[in-house]
Amino acid sequence: MRGSQWVPGVRAAATYEARWLPRDLVAGLVLTALLVPQGMAYAELAGLPAITGLYTSILCLVAYAIFGPSRVLVLGPDSALGPMIAAVVVPIVLADGDPGRAVALASVLALLVGLFMTVAAVAQLGFVADLLSHPTQLGYINGLAVTIFFGQLPKLFGFSVEGEGLFADIKGFVTGLDETVPAAVAIGAGGLAVILVLQRFLPRAPGVLVAVVGAIAAVTMLGLDDVDVVGPLPQGFPPFTIPLVSLQELGMLAAAAVGITLVSVTDTISTASTFAARAGREVHGNQEMAGIGAANLAAGLFQGFPVSTSASRTAVAAAAGAKSQVTGLVGAAAITLMLLLVPGLLRDMPQPMLAAVVIAASIGLLDIDGMVRLWRQRRVEFALAASAFVGVAVLGVLPGIAVAVALSVLNVFRRAWWPYRTVLAKPDGVDGYHDLHQYPDGVRMDGLIIFRFDAPLIFANARTFREEVRRLAQQEPRWIVIAAEPITDVDTTAADMLEELDEELNAKGISLVFAELKHPVKEKIDRYELTRTIDPAHFYPSLDDAVAAYRAGFGP
Known part of the structure; x- marks a missing residue:
């Protein structure tokens, strides 16, 4: 990469057209309505305090606007990465007995992902996205969607379960149904219904925002004291922090960072290709990795966690008329102002509502039609997708990504080993x-x-x-x-x-x-x-x- 290509944001600022500003401002405010509840929900999905989702959103949006090559791509906390982060952070925290260390561990994980991304960009390793073939990626994502769904059901019903893995979550949910909080179910299920119905019939409407506002209003006006809420958020901008971990923990985090990096690169290249094709532009894989690397490094230094591209948030920004990364900067500024001026705005957000946001995202990840198409078109590749699905469901999220990569590589060898x-x-x-x-x-x-x-x-x-x-x-x-x-x-x-x-x-x-x-x-x-x-x-x-x-x- 030439030196001038390292900071695409500078070139974008030099060529920015004033007539784009109104659209970018509107798109940024629309995007904020999605960024805030999703950021908080995905932070808790990763086993972290909800506030870290907002910190992460601010820093990754600013960093990608400077170092990212795409005009409309939106980065942030991601539902697909949440379980991967939790899989490595939560066991360490529970074993150590200090939940406060979760933020430090997740921040180091973000720094490692950012480092790996940056090194890969400098070494021109954009092709690593090819390590996950479409069938294995499809199976992995479907397995992840099912895992997320059942993992969030207890929270939607107002209780928590102990256990790790899909089958433990299902068992814990079934055996814990007698602890159900009716008000929590009403809030969570009602919010989920609002999100899904609006997505289906009014896709341009801010379904998540409508559901969140309604849930907060219900808790406040009806005095639902038995429903867990987020509570007051810290006031102010996230502080610069250099997280510290032990060498043993660093080794575990580095192994997880490799898997997160691969998933993030694959997802980003796929999403970037889709939106670039619509605009008649080309995707530069190595520049994208540099942008994602910078976003993760920035998040990791301000109490954040690993991020990736979000196809849903990018689609929202594009539909709202976003013309450049100014949209992301507007979103980051709006979140910052909220934390500085009205940090108590979201203190009554119900935890079941956050679970509903995550469950809606998991339903969006699920691609049954893709599996059916593979079954009809090529049974061998359906078997690969099914094996990746089982790998996530049986072995867990991080081993599941290893299974998916191994299956992709083995499929290449199979074709070379027994060619037509x-x-x-x-x-x-x-x-x-x-x-x-x-x-x-x-x-x-x-x-x-x-x-x-x-x-x-x-x-x-x-x-x-x-x-x-x-x-x-x-x-x-x-x-x-x-x-x-x-x-x-x-x-x-x-x-x-x-x-x-x-x-x-x-x-x-x-x-x-x-x-x-x-x-x-x-x-x-x-x-x-x-x-x-x-x-x-x-x-x-x-x-x-x-x-x-x-x-x-x-x-x-």
């Missing part, structure tokens, strides 16, 4: 040579077999290639022509296999011939000195040339 391979034939009335499975009546020449192997030829599939060619050799052809256009690489293991295979075939009077081999791959074969055994004349630029040479040597 077929024999080609020449169909009547169709140009060229095509898959015999697709054209079973295609014409084949006596003594000539054309074999296509749809993958790079590497150590993982060298044995598969050899066994397939040996099987074809049992038909006793004169030539086995490899349609090599899909073979984009040949490693040394495969080269040794080809040398042994060619000698084995030559002993049977069969020639191994290559057609359409790419020039870089041919150069590797020359460097491996394979032409000591494979006849240098048996490399042809096209299948037609190979077939013509066979006809010239052996007749029609």
